[in-house]
Amino acid sequence: DAKTTQPTSMDCAEGRAANLPCNHSTISGNEYVYWYRQIHSQGPQYIIHGLKNNETNEMASLIITEDRKSSTLILPHATLRDTAVYYCIVRVVTTGTASKLTFGTGTRLQVTL
């Protein structure tokens, strides 16, 4: 799987948008971009994933650049409960078989008042 690079930590004021970048310059054509987060002492939680089109769900938006070498996870109105470690993962997708889901070091997002 392609390697990802994320900033170690970021701060965001409550109510503002949190934009978390991820670099995946060696991504292959059959690899999706996944985002998970881990709130202290809990198991990781899925947020969103995409291939090349921008994606949005009730939690966040995912913006993938046209060359697919980087992406940004956007939390539109961050709250204190969004304080967590956010993981960007690039994962091979094959029909009918789950593939490796490997976590890097992630970005520690601190949301402040």
Place this chain on the structure above:
Amino acid sequence: DAGVIQSPRHEVTEMGQEVTLRCKPISGHNSLFWYRQTMMRGLELLIYFNNNVPIDDSGMPEDRFSAKMPNASFSTLKIQPSEPRDSAVYFCASSSAAWNTEAFFGQGTRLTVV
């Protein structure tokens, strides 16, 4: 569904003892992942199964670790003999393999080996 269920939630054992961690995946999911998390090494994938068959165990640290999935609703991770450096939080996750959908994680088992 109650989600992925792991037991026990906490385990304290003495060095040299056998430890067995248990995981019940979400009903209908056919992929299962075991992870270990420490401050030093982060979240490491140990092994994962598709349809009860181990697919990749390259993350299993050494022969003291073994994992089984005898049926679709149960998996175990065994450490024998345990060592203090095995102290960590162990997570189990399950997903549907149909189209690499999201993985759901359990609450984890905090293992302390003294």
